[in-house]
Amino acid sequence: xxxxxxxxxxxxxxxxxxxxxxxxxxxxxxxxxxxxxxxxxxxxxxxxxxxxxxxxxxxxxxxxxxxxxxxxxxxxxxxxxxxxxxxxxxxxxxxxxxxxxxxxxxxxxxxxxxxxxxxxxxxxxxxxxxxxxxxxxxxxxxxxxxxxxxxxxxxxxxxxxxxxxxxxxxxxxxxxxxxxxxxxxxxxxxxxxxxxxxxxxxxxxxxxxxxxxxxxxxxxxxxxxxxxxxxxxxxxxxxxxxxxxxxxxxxxxxxxxxxxxxxxxxxxxxxxxxxxxxxxxxxxxxxxxxxxxxxxxxxxxxxxxxxxxxxxxxxxxxxxxxxxxxxxxxxxxxxxxx
Numbered sequence: 522x523x524x525x526x527x528x529x530x531x532x533x534x535x536x537x538x539x540x541x542x543x544x545x546x547x548x549x550x551x552x553x554x555x556x557x558x559x560x561x562x563x564x565x566x567x568x569x570x571x572x573x574x575x576x577x578x579x580x581x582x583x584x585x586x587x588x589x590x591x592x593x594x595x596x597x598x599x600x601x602x603x604x605x606x607x608x609x610x611x612x613x614x615x616x617x618x619x620x621x622x623x624x625x626x627x628x629x630x631x632x633x634x635x636x637x638x639x640x641x642x643x644x645x646x647x648x649x650x651x652x653x654x655x656x657x658x659x660x661x662x663x664x665x666x667x668x669x670x671x672x673x674x675x676x677x678x679x680x681x682x683x684x685x686x687x688x689x690x691x692x693x694x695x696x697x698x699x700x701x702x703x704x705x706x707x708x709x710x711x712x713x714x715x716x717x718x719x720x721x722x723x724x725x726x727x728x729x730x731x732x733x734x735x736x737x738x739x740x741x742x743x744x745x746x747x748x749x750x751x752x753x754x755x756x757x758x759x760x761x762x763x764x765x766x767x768x769x770x771x772x773x774x775x776x777x778x779x780x781x782x783x784x785x786x787x788x789x790x791x792x793x794x795x796x797x798x799x800x801x802x803x804x805x806x807x808x809x810x811x812x813x814x815x816x817x818x819x820x821x822x823x824x825x826x827x828x829x830x831x832x833x834x835x836x837x838x839x840x841x842x843x844x845x846x847x848x849x850x851x852x853x854x855x856x857x858x859x
Contacts, residue, residue, distance in 0.1 A: 524747045527658035535662040539569040548598035551575045553612035558604040582607035584644035590615035605629045610640040617653035625656035629669035630677040636743025667732045675807040679781025683759045684714035686787035690757030694836035709745040710754035713738035721804035758837035759783030765824035774814045789856040818859035825849035
């Protein structure tokens with residue numbers, strides 16, 4: 522198992538980044554970050570790193586940006602992913618390819634890539650996350666994350682509720698194929714999903730207490746993936762639905778938003794309580810219908826039908842049901858997604 526060794530969560534802790542990474546004062550540190558984030562925290566980070574930061578702008582979560590970070594990191598001692606999902610994932614894969622320590626410094630809490638050993642990168646010939654390495658350390662400033670747009674918080678909640686159906690799919694896969702199923706990793710992921718489902722009204726306030734709970738839960742699910750040695754406890758049919766939407770209507774919706782919607786659909790197919798999932802997502806302000814996600818009914822149906830083909834090696838409820846267009850539309854209509 523490869524797991525994060527150091528985690529610091531608190532108010533105004535971004536000023537402590539230099540001490541947190543524990544690198545010699547002469548060591549170059551490459552910071553992969555989006556330009557919007559740099560406008561908000563660059564001065565504090567640069568001061569904390571005492572002038573040894575080499576900044577690389579991240580514009581997209583793709584291999585072009587990964588290679589850009591790798592080129593800048595040839596003489597670096599570590600890589601920091603500072604920002605949202607794309608900066609963390611790009612920095613993570615670059616560090617993995619160069620065998621450098623990686624530090625995750627999220628400025629929003631929109632998905633569980635904060636701590637997981639997987640990165641969602643376009644241009645890898647796979648429409649799903651690829652294996653990298655987990656961060657050595659995670660520094661999460663609650664003040665910074667709480668100032669992020671509310672939509673990103675809601676998306677993080679969507680990625681958490683997804684663990685409900687991901688774990689169920691993992692159980693189905695174990696029963697159907699005999700694949701490994703880890704009860705502890707599954708329980709850890711489920712606990713994070715229940716945090717949102719059982720406390721959605723409180724989480725919906727998105728105050729600093731809720732932000733801290735969300736960050737801790739997202740980190741826990743990343744650790745669950747590290748324990749399992751795969752994304753199984755965190756990613757199932759609901760994530761395949763999200764990845765299918767990425768192909769069908771690229772640029773529409775955030776990852777966590779699409780996973781949340783996928784969870785409603787997967788829960789309906791699995792015979793779980795999809796209504797409680799839908800209520801929780803509404804409470805936190807996440808989209809629960811195609812219209813709210815600004816996609817069409819037909820795109821939802823097409824994504825449901827095509828989801829299994831995204832990753833045919835992974836057994837889920839989709840493998841059992843083999844949806845056609847008619848049945849997929851019935852599922853989406855029953856769950857009120859379309």
